Amino acid sequence: MTSLLITGIGELTTNDEAHGADAGDLGRLRDAAVVVEGDRVAWVGASASAPAADERFDADGRAVLPGWVDSHTHMVFAGDRTDEFEARMAGEAYAAGGINVTVDATRAASDDELLAGLDRLADEALRGGTTAFETKTGYGLTVEDEVRSARIASTRADSVTFLGAHLVPAGSDADEYVSLVCGEMLEAVAPLVDSIDVFCERGAFDEAQSRRVLEAGRDAGLALRVHGNQLGEGPGVRLAVELGAQSVDHVAFVSSDEIAMLAESWKTDARGTVATVLPACDLSTRMPLAPARDLLDAGAVVAIASNANPGTSYTTSMGFCVATAVLQMRLTVAEAVRAATLGGAIALGLDGEIGRVRVGDRADLQMLDAPSVTHLAYRPGVPLTSAVWQRGQRVV
Ligand SMILES: N=CN[C@@H](CCC(=O)O)C(=O)O
Numbered sequence: 001m002t003s004l005l006i007t008g009i010g011e012l013t014t015n016d017e018a019h020g021a022d023a024g025d026l027g028r029l030r031d032a033a034v035v036v037e038g039d040r041v042a043w044v045g046a047s048a049s050a051p052a053a054d055e056r057f058d059a060d061g062r063a064v065l066p067g068w069v070d071s072h073t074h075m076v077f078a079g080d081r082t083d084e085f086e087a088r089m090a091g092e093a094y095a096a097g098g099i100n101v102t103v104d105a106t107r108a109a110s111d112d113e114l115l116a117g118l119d120r121l122a123d124e125a126l127r128g129g130t131t132a133f134e135t136k137t138g139y140g141l142t143v144e145d146e147v148r149s150a151r152i153a154s155t156r157a158d159s160v161t162f163l164g165a166h167l168v169p170a171g172s173d174a175d176e177y178v179s180l181v182c183g184e185m186l187e188a189v190a191p192l193v194d195s196i197d198v199f200c201e202r203g204a205f206d207e208a209q210s211r212r213v214l215e216a217g218r219d220a221g222l223a224l225r226v227h228g229n230q231l232g233e234g235p236g237v238r239l240a241v242e243l244g245a246q247s248v249d250h251v252a253f254v255s256s257d258e259i260a261m262l263a264e265s266w267k268t269d270a271r272g273t274v275a276t277v278l279p280a281c282d283l284s285t286r287m288p289l290a291p292a293r294d295l296l297d298a299g300a301v302v303a304i305a306s307n308a309n310p311g312t313s314y315t316t317s318m319g320f321c322v323a324t325a326v327l328q329m330r331l332t333v334a335e336a337v338r339a340a341t342l343g344g345a346i347a348l349g350l351d352g353e354i355g356r357v358r359v360g361d362r363a364d365l366q367m368l369d370a371p372s373v374t375h376l377a378y379r380p381g382v383p384l385t386s387a388v389w390q391r392g393q394r395v396v
């Protein structure tokens with residue numbers, strides 16, 4: 001097994017509690033080094049005391065941190081929605097119904113076209129430092145098309161979510177469609193996915209329908225996610241916490257009681273529900289930014305994700321999301337970087353494996369062309385990621 005020494009790291013973000021990491025501290029080491037063996041981190045410490053390795057890479061004072069963990073994307077689709085975006089920028093409101101445009105294009109696309117689209121976005125994300133991501137079905141909405149989307153998603157994603165309950169397809173009866181999602185569709189898709197999700201929002205699925213979907217997913221052994229409180233107040237957060245969902249995503253319209261509920265979910269022995277904020281989506285839909293500051297102040301666990309999709313957030317850039325979270329949601333740089341790395345890993349239940357630079361964990365690292373992670377927000381819009389290792393292999 002080949003080993004690699006990455007040395008001369010000006011600032012190494014470990015997210016490792018053993019190096020003092022906590023909600024507000026990245027466990028940063030100065031003048032640090034990392035040894036990678038195969039696909040794992042084998043050693044972390046001071047450059048001066050690093051062991052020898054087969055190969056050596058000199059970071060020359062630059063910052064190294066875990067690769068981004070993008071815990072919420074919709075990357076299996078065809079077509080785009082430029083016209084809808086232009087109309088929105090001219091004053092139209094975002095409406096869930098736009099999803100149907102992508103459903104039509106996705107159903108009409110070949111497997112190869114969908115695979116190529118996913119590869120294009122996953123490669124783009126990788127160049128920006130994203131070394132692990134979740135993606136969802138949800139633009140198929142028939143048994144066959146949802147199975148196809150899940151199969152294609154699993155060729156690249158670290159975690160795949162079944163979102164048959166994205167929208168009631170045009171011409172279908174809502175309750176009959178929910179029965180299909182909870183029955184035949186779930187049975188066919190379940191072997192290909194690890195989570196189930198529902199768009200719990202006015203214009204999509206109501207509380208009773210969302211509960212049916214989540215309970216069916218739970219009975220099938222899947223982790224639960226909810227698209228909740230995106231476009232207005234609603235039952236999404238409450239339902240997610242009640243049912244022990246791994247994450248509730250969007251959380252733009254949340255009351256102080258719901259924020260307290262999310263924080264409280266982590267105060268027992270069981271794992272709680274991560275509040276996943278999607279800053280690029282909030283901007284692209286011209287909706288209020290999710291109250292990430294209040295969530296953190298209350299003690300909730302927060303993840304930042306791109307929500308890459310053609311409707312509400314056509315970006316894979318986690319760097320952009322981190323900068324926005326700092327500059328507009330008032331997170332510190334440390335809080336935002338943690339939320340986009342370890343926070344995403346916790347949201348996916350993969351934090352034993354990714355999201356930290358820790359001996360034994362997957363060697364997923366990115367180097368910035370900058371001396372510290374502060375530059376991610378200090379130099380917004382600048383593509384700072386200059387090297388990426390995924391499972392120990394240099395990929396960028
Ligand atoms: N809100 C629901 N789903 C996506 C949008 C999908 C679309 O508009 O195509 C989201 O997370 O924003």
Ligand SMILES: [Zn+2]
Nearest residue numbers: 072074227307
């Ligand atoms: Zn989404």
